[in-house]
Amino acid sequence: MQAQATEARLKEDILDILTCCINCRFCLPSCPLFEITQGEVTQGASGITRALYYAVKWNEIDREVLGELRNILYSCMTCRNCEVACKNLSTGTKLLDAIEKGRELLIEKLIGPMPKQKRTLESLYLYGNPNDMLPADRQAWLSGLNVSSFGPETDVLLYVGCTAPHDLEAQGMAFRLVELLKRAGIRFGIIGDEICCGRPALDMGESGEGGLFEDISGKNIARLASLGVKHVVTLSPHCFDTFRNRYPEEKMKGIKIQHYTQFLSDLIEKGQLKFAKSIEKKVVYHDPCYLGRYNSIYDEPRRVLESIPGLGLGEFARAREDSLCCGGGGGRMFTDFEAEIGRLGNIRAKEALDAGADTIVTACPWCKINLVDGVKIAGIEESVSVIDLAELCMKAL
Ligand code: SF4
Ligand code: SF4
8 A cells, every 4th residue: 555655656746747848858968868879768858757757647657668667767877967958948847856756666666776776775775885895894995094983082074985995996085085184184083884875775766765765864864963973074976965965954954064175175265275286287177966066066176276286277168067977876886887988988088188188187986987987998098187186186285
């Protein structure tokens, strides 16, 4: 009974949201998925959501249709470009809400997520991280880092997230950020046995009442409260957005949530962080979707870059609200979309060259991993390098 009621509510919500869409297709050119598949797979954002709309409206919910719908819905990288286009040019349809509810519906019907992502959800449930790491293995990267645990002697919780313990590119970011905060004299600590913020569960449709996201977020909220945390700084824009916008507001009251680029920008403004060395590079900043389009954080990372002596800051032709997604959002890092991610990274690497840059700077572990791959695939490693903002700051100290 409960399951049927949930399904009925989800269908009603999906139809409600998507009835606003007038199928003008102004969102179509903004969709990176459309760009890299030449529209073959999805016909862009309106194609994805029309497929969902008609499947629900006509009740075409047999397993075969649902299987195809699953492949379409889970291919969305949740970059939000379509919503911005629709808001600016048409009806302001909340496409991402519909896509998330569509994924939740497929989870209810035991069709979602994608086959590989099922293991991701299992891992989240069993170990508290999406990468199949036993809790002890997840902590292994900390050995030799000499970082305090969050406690009464510390003011700021550095929330590292699950990618750094698992991936060397992201680990480099975390190491540099830790060094940077130490050099700035910040009293900060981490949670050694930190668990995931829950974003991958949301991305895969485990977003409903009693679902995995509720379980994980509840555990984190209790942990933050028991430790008396008042200020969280995250490495990843995805964790930042999840804490800021997806955890219940009343439970997070009194806790300041910042992405590390905001925190560094504040330190520079207060004179607590100063750069002495000149970095003679021409850089472009790649706006991660979950900092930019989701949270309008465009200026802070650029302010940090502008404060580094010698650095030439240019812009991608597609920047800020118009930034091109790296392809890693929406749960895609946990399934087989590598070829598409490679194509996007490749486009972005070439766009950096067109902008006259020798370096792409970003501030997201997933963007960094994908852009590093993109530069390799484009075969332009000699001409363009990829670096995280915290890593660049460390070089300039
Ligand atoms: S721009 Fe908006 S109204 Fe037009 S097709 Fe896209 S979602 Fe629908
Ligand atoms: S969120 Fe991005 S990938 Fe998904 S439909 Fe919209 S524009 Fe396309």
